[in-house]
Amino acid sequence: MSDVSTMDRPRLARHVRLSFDPARQRHVLLLPETVVVLNGSGADILELCDGRRTVADVVAELGVRYGSVPDDEVRRFLTRLVARRCVELTDG
Amino acid sequence: MDSPFGLLAELTYRCPLACAYCSNPVNLADYSDELTTGEWRRVLGEARDLGVLQCHLSGGEPLLRRDLVEIVAEAHDLGLYTNLVTSALGFSRPKAERLRAAGLDHVQVSVQSDEPVLSDRIAGATSFRRKVEAMRVVKELGWPLTLNVVLHRQNIGRVAELLGLAEEAGADRVELANTQYYGWAWRNRPALLPNRAQLDAAETVVRDARERLRDRMDVIYVLPDYYSRYPKPCMGGWASRQLTVTPNGEVLPCPAAQSLPLPRATVREDSLDRIWAEAPVMTAFRGTDWLPDPCRSCDRRELDFGGCRCQAFQLTGDAARTDPVCHLSPDHDLVARAVEAANAGSASPLPLVPRRRTRS
Numbered sequence: 001m002s003d004v005s006t007m008d009r010p011r012l013a014r015h016v017r018l019s020f021d022p023a024r025q026r027h028v029l030l031l032p033e034t035v036v037v038l039n040g041s042g043a044d045i046l047e048l049c050d051g052r053r054t055v056a057d058v059v060a061e062l063g064v065r066y067g068s069v070p071d072d073e074v075r076r077f078l079t080r081l082v083a084r085r086c087v088e089l090t091d092g
Numbered sequence: 093m094d095s096p097f098g099l100l101a102e103l104t105y106r107c108p109l110a111c112a113y114c115s116n117p118v119n120l121a122d123y124s125d126e127l128t129t130g131e132w133r134r135v136l137g138e139a140r141d142l143g144v145l146q147c148h149l150s151g152g153e154p155l156l157r158r159d160l161v162e163i164v165a166e167a168h169d170l171g172l173y174t175n176l177v178t179s180a181l182g183f184s185r186p187k188a189e190r191l192r193a194a195g196l197d198h199v200q201v202s203v204q205s206d207e208p209v210l211s212d213r214i215a216g217a218t219s220f221r222r223k224v225e226a227m228r229v230v231k232e233l234g235w236p237l238t239l240n241v242v243l244h245r246q247n248i249g250r251v252a253e254l255l256g257l258a259e260e261a262g263a264d265r266v267e268l269a270n271t272q273y274y275g276w277a278w279r280n281r282p283a284l285l286p287n288r289a290q291l292d293a294a295e296t297v298v299r300d301a302r303e304r305l306r307d308r309m310d311v312i313y314v315l316p317d318y319y320s321r322y323p324k325p326c327m328g329g330w331a332s333r334q335l336t337v338t339p340n341g342e343v344l345p346c347p348a349a350q351s352l353p354l355p356r357a358t359v360r361e362d363s364l365d366r367i368w369a370e371a372p373v374m375t376a377f378r379g380t381d382w383l384p385d386p387c388r389s390c391d392r393r394e395l396d397f398g399g400c401r402c403q404a405f406q407l408t409g410d411a412a413r414t415d416p417v418c419h420l421s422p423d424h425d426l427v428a429r430a431v432e433a434a435n436a437g438s439a440s441p442l443p444l445v446p447r448r449r450t451r452s
Binding site: 015028033035 | 098141
């Protein structure tokens with residue numbers, strides 16, 4: 001599995017839903033047969049993954065919000081979700 | 093105590109098929125007083141409050157419930173991820189469109205074989221072509237599609253062809269699950285348990301397919317626990333991540349647990365959160381304090397929780413013993429003997445006793 005690059009445009013896979021769970025007070029990804037419980041920064045990243053923004057755009061927007069955001073951590077997080085087929089990359 | 097992630101809503105045990113591997117209860121008449129639409133609405137709302145995120149609508153055949161669209165809509169409005177597990181009989185295009193509009197997220201279609209005659213024979217009903225047609229409708233309406241196949245001695249030789257069928261149907265996932273020996277399947281165990289050569293061949297096919305289809309399709313293969321060294325981590329731990337509500341409102345940690353000699357808990361008499369927290373059927377085997385030897389001192393106790401309670405009860409008469417599937421269990425010879433018989437028997441298939449039909 002190749003790593004996500006800064007020029008990729010990630011978005012949630014069609015069958016995946018990002019949702020907030022009030023019982024656990026956490027964001028979750030809902031898939032057929034699986035739930036992925038996210039931490040706060042994971043949810044922030046995924047909320048910006050709309051298939052139009054590049055990874056570089058996502059990192060820049062999070063940087064405005066939180067100060068500096070490590071680009072390699074965002075790419076590692078997305079690479080893991082691409083491997084689990086939760087996130088798709090659209091062509092630039 | 094954790095919150096459950098998934099609710100298995102067994103809407104009805106009525107079913108147009110008569111599969112000999114069915115793991116639903118044999119005493120179907122006990123479940124004919126089904127929950128009403130209103131009762132299911134309340135159960136779904138309580139499940140959501142309890143932390144449930146996924147709702148698996150199953151049975152029997154859930155499409156036999158005339159209120160299925162309403163139940164899906166309610167679950168969807170509550171924010172649950174909804175999953176229909178169906179034989180595909182009754183999944184007409186107009187019905188499918190109504191389910192889509194109601195917010196259904198995912199469809200799982202069961203198939204008995206890739207080969208029409210064998211599939212219909214195992215299902216005990218003419219059904220194969222309707223299943224293929226239903227899979228086409230699922231994809232046309234834009235749903236993710238899972239193909240469910242229960243594997244056993246009489247179809248495990250067709251795993252390559254079954255994967256071909258899934259690929260042709262455009263399935264996103266295929267679940268190849270070896271039979272679990274509960275309910276009707278227990279009665280048919282000698283005719284269903286595969287031999288070692290069959291399993292080895294199937295596993296090779298699955299490994300190759302996973303590699304080849306990596307970017308297109310998830311291939312889930314559920315091992316036959318009779319051939320495993322260690323037991324399955326049943327439901328991720330007793331009353332830990334999942335709960336089941338049966339057609340008449342009984343609440344269980346797993347669909348097979350109705351067989352255990354524990355007091356009944358029902359949504360008709362209590363709320364779901366109280367049952368989850370306090371009912372003996374939930375607390376009896378929760379966590380690891382109850383574990384017997386040799387599990388108590390085993391490094392794997394947090395991995396498999398002593399295995400399956402229902403299997404321990406079925407094989408030994410005591411639900412609190414180590415799952416006899418484990419090679420460390422003092423009762424392991426009960427499983428070893430069945431495996432021995434499966435490998436000694438003739439190659440010609442034994443007759444299957446089809447599941448008794450129920451009036452719908």
